[in-house]
Amino acid sequence: EDLLIQQLEAAAKNYHLLQEHGLQAINVMGAIGSGKTELIKRLIEYLQREGIRVGVILGSISDNNDQQRFTTYKIPVYSLHTEEASYLDAAMVAIALKRFPLQEVDLLFIENVGNLVDPANFPLGTAQEIIVISATEGEATVRKYPKIFAQTEVLVINKIDLASVMEIDPQVLIADYMQVNPYGKTILTDAKTSRGMEQLIAALKI
Amino acid sequence: EDLLIQQLEAAAKNYHLLQEHGLQAINVMGAIGSGKTELIKRLIEYLQREGIRVGVILGSISDNNDQQRFTTYKIPVYSLHTEEASYLDAAMVAIALKRFPLQEVDLLFIENVGNLVDPANFPLGTAQEIIVISATEGEATVRKYPKIFAQTEVLVINKIDLASVMEIDPQVLIADYMQVNPYGKTILTDAKTSRGMEQLIAALKI
Numbered sequence: 001e002d003l004l005i006q007q008l009e010a011a012a013k014n015y016h017l018l019q020e021h022g023l024q025a026i027n028v029m030g031a032i033g034s035g036k037t038e039l040i041k042r043l044i045e046y047l048q049r050e051g052i053r054v055g056v057i058l059g060s061i062s063d064n065n066d067q068q069r070f071t072t073y074k075i076p077v078y079s080l081h082t083e084e085a086s087y088l089d090a091a092m093v094a095i096a097l098k099r100f101p102l103q104e105v106d107l108l109f110i111e112n113v114g115n116l117v118d119p120a121n122f123p124l125g126t127a128q129e130i131i132v133i134s135a136t137e138g139e140a141t142v143r144k145y146p147k148i149f150a151q152t153e154v155l156v157i158n159k160i161d162l163a164s165v166m167e168i169d170p171q172v173l174i175a176d177y178m179q180v181n182p183y184g185k186t187i188l189t190d191a192k193t194s195r196g197m198e199q200l201i202a203a204l205k206i
Numbered sequence: 207e208d209l210l211i212q213q214l215e216a217a218a219k220n221y222h223l224l225q226e227h228g229l230q231a232i233n234v235m236g237a238i239g240s241g242k243t244e245l246i247k248r249l250i251e252y253l254q255r256e257g258i259r260v261g262v263i264l265g266s267i268s269d270n271n272d273q274q275r276f277t278t279y280k281i282p283v284y285s286l287h288t289e290e291a292s293y294l295d296a297a298m299v300a301i302a303l304k305r306f307p308l309q310e311v312d313l314l315f316i317e318n319v320g321n322l323v324d325p326a327n328f329p330l331g332t333a334q335e336i337i338v339i340s341a342t343e344g345e346a347t348v349r350k351y352p353k354i355f356a357q358t359e360v361l362v363i364n365k366i367d368l369a370s371v372m373e374i375d376p377q378v379l380i381a382d383y384m385q386v387n388p389y390g391k392t393i394l395t396d397a398k399t400s401r402g403m404e405q406l407i408a409a410l411k412i
């Protein structure tokens with residue numbers, strides 16, 4: 001119980017700091033390799049055309065991460081190494097926010113570590129959260145991890161281009177999500193071709 | 207440090223119990239939806255033809271799990287619900303082993319929770335370990351989670367049938383694995399068609 005209160009208080013601090021800077025922050029959660037980075041790249045391309053200044057905080061376990069995949073956008077990217085934790089928490093994000101040039105961005109993507117369990121217990125203090133799963137994981141993902149899907153208002157089913165070759169019906173995932181989260185929004189995306197980007201931008205109220 | 211010793215001692219207890227029963231146990235780790243269950247099913251089919259008696263301990267977070275996918279084999283299957291933990295540990299496995307009909311099996315698959323971080327820190331006491339990743343997660347999986355790949359002697363790259371449509375080169379993953387684990391074995395599999403099963407059986411010394 002004490003641990004939960006600590007997490008909530010730390011998250012609230014981050015929330016207020018972001019509000020003070022007029023920053024919209026989005027916690028991008030999801031399974032390993034589901035396409036979080038690719039999705040963020042497509043969103044950055046879209047948003048830069050609209051003149052919105054974007055930044056990224058990138059969570060990872062090891063020094064090997066995808067920081068270089070953002071170089072082309074010339075935006076602030078901060079790598080947050082968790083060392084052993086398989087999730088980001090509010091305290092780690094607080095450290096990152098201290099070192100981040102908050103005045104240089106309007107929108108901040110925080111890419112969480114690939115994990116469908118722990119991030120549900122560690123609110124970061126972002127205004128929005130999305131969870132990115134891949135059609136290639138199968139049809140059972142939502143029902144196997146009900147807690148995180150019940151708590152997250154936007155579900156992205158990525159790699160939708162591979163659903164038919166895998167004989168996966170995305171409607172199964174959507175129905176399972178509606179069952180634990182009747183007001184949640186589902187977006188089908190192919191992050192390699194930008195399919196679904198406009199609906200996602202709308203769902204995120206950007 | 208104390209925690210690590212506790213884990214090692216609990217794992218050692220499981221190891222001795224399994225040895226006493228002449229049982230070969232295999233810890234099947236991997237990413238979410240990488241094909242662990244499908245792979246175990248193909249292995250069971252192969253082994254049953256050889257007259258080997260198989261059992262499964264199935265780790266999961268929620269009550270929704272894949273226990274029914276094994277019904278057709280008429281083997282003992284024990285579902286181990288972790289509640290909150292995103293990994294199985296030796297203590298949980300000890301409880302499962304107490305309730306499992308150990309005298310009825312020769313080979314025991316323990317399907318771990320989908321996670322490439324925590325299981326590296328929680329030995330279960332099995333004689334063998336394998337890690338199952340999917341080609342659909344991309345080429346970066348091994349270099350992003352070096353610890354678990356350094357510790358695990360058999361790497362299975364599953365869904366190899368989808369590597370070319372995703373433009374993934376499995377040789378990248380194999381090279382990254384060789385770098386952290388020079389003696390590790392890599393097996394390419396398609397768990398839907400049994401491709402790679404014989405090499406995997408050989409690598410597991412079954």
Ligand SMILES: Nc1nc2c(ncn2[C@@H]2O[C@H](COP(=O)(O)OP(=O)(O)OP(=O)(O)O)[C@@H](O)[C@H]2O)c(=O)[nH]1
Nearest residue numbers: 032033034035036037038114159190191192343344
């Ligand atoms: N076919 C297809 N491939 C995709 C799609 N999105 C991402 N990929 C590929 O999937 C692999 C993983 O993509 P990433 O963007 O690195 O995924 P991630 O969730 O950021 O991965 P981690 O941060 O390591 O957990 C890469 O090879 C991508 O090119 C998609 O919509 N369709």
Ligand SMILES: Nc1nc2c(ncn2[C@@H]2O[C@H](COP(=O)(O)OP(=O)(O)OP(=O)(O)O)[C@@H](O)[C@H]2O)c(=O)[nH]1
Nearest residue numbers: 137138238239240241242243244320365396397398
């Ligand atoms: N194309 C293809 N699909 C596969 C392969 N192996 C498994 N699948 C599919 O991938 C999805 C997930 O397979 P599972 O066996 O449930 O994977 P898992 O690792 O046990 O999943 P969790 O236990 O939930 O983490 C299912 O839809 C399978 O049919 C493969 O080699 N090729």
Ligand SMILES: [Mg+2]
Nearest residue numbers: 036037066111
């Ligand atoms: Mg990424």
Ligand SMILES: [Mg+2]
Nearest residue numbers: 242243272317
């Ligand atoms: Mg499974």
